[in-house]
Amino acid sequence: MGKNHEEVQLIGTWVSPFVFRARVALNLKSVSYEFLEEKVGAKSDLLLKSNPVHKKIPVLIHHGKPICESLVIVQYIDEVFDGVKILPEDPYDRAIHRFWAAFLDDKFFPALKTIRMVQGEEVQKKLVEIKEGLALLDEALVKLSKGKPFFGGDQLGYLDIALSGFVAWIQVREKTYDVKLIDESIIPNLAAWVDSLRAHPAVKDIIPTADGLIEWVRVNLGPPPAPAAN
């Protein structure tokens, strides 16, 4: 039996953009795995035992050993399993992919996530921040792809995977705030990238729909918090 058939488990949910990264990476390498879905509001014993530091998903379990943090997991998958290479060969290209992945986690995602918590003018500020982030990513895509469809070139690479989990959530924000964020007239490269991503075999069967996510939020998180009293 080849390496890619060894016992692999992934603790996560279908809504988490971070879990999504791990799933795309596993799909890309044709690794079969057991998906252990967490219930909302009740962390499993396995999760708490496997990730005592953060108690968060995703957690990859390989040979009974846990690996935590989505980007750490993606790099682990790349290094352990055969198949297409996720990280580029050249150290400088790797650094650029890693830089933008860190940007996604440190700057882009917080804006995308916390827009839900604010009202009025603050919402506009967050939307501007999100759009500026997307414009930077569009520019980075041009430089990194060298005319090919993905940040990784012909194939999905590290930054493609890092960004992939946010695509459905960006579309959720578009619907909720009635705004176009992936605007092909402003960021044509990234708009085309979204289409290529959605069609990719490693992605198309697992990417959530915006409506599905909106419904999940409604059921599990309730309405957004009310504005603070004056």
Place this chain on the structure above:
Amino acid sequence: MASIKEEEVKLIGNLPSMASRKVEIALQLKGIKYEFLEEHDLKHNKSPELLKYNPVHKKVPVLIHSGRPIAESLVILEYIDETWTQEPALLPSDPYERASARFWSKFIDDKCYPAVRKYLTLGSETEVESARAEAQEGLQFLENELKGKKYFGGETIGMVDVVAVGVAFWQQTLEEIMQMEPANSCQDFPLLCAWADELLGCSVISDNLPSKDKFSSLIQSRLQFAAAASAASK
């Protein structure tokens, strides 16, 4: 023709910045020659080079290798390790151990440093207590990680040790110069204490850390600033 590894290495950094220190330590551990370009006034007067080479964040450190910039300290450390493959290896070769090193590096940067920094700069007593507890929780994980090891990297200094340099430094200097109970006292964290001694005993490490006097005045000014800000907001 010189190989790319031998081509010009510059580092845009700032003396008080722990992130800059980590990169300098990594470069020196590997014996890489570089030119240090100091940012003197990050608050009001960032250099044109910094703005050019890190337009997204406008922050230090930025490594420039053969004219190409790399920003974000953890990204820089991995780049250094992958480009200059001589000893010491910052990351181990086993994929599981590598994942572990990356995990702890991120934990230290994202959780430990902010928690300890918060503890250092808070004014009121109640806030200090809860900040100290938060810092200690993080430090306990690191204490556990050191069991049976001389360094986080095992027998030799690795990436996690370099990233955690500030933790070692704070432990040694806080009690001594501040008469302040550090979040990581030797009583509570004996392994971290032993590790800090080992780490700071290496000249490459200690040569790159600020002098105790400089550090003391830096902390004092931060505490004063925090006290003034807290008084002003009352």
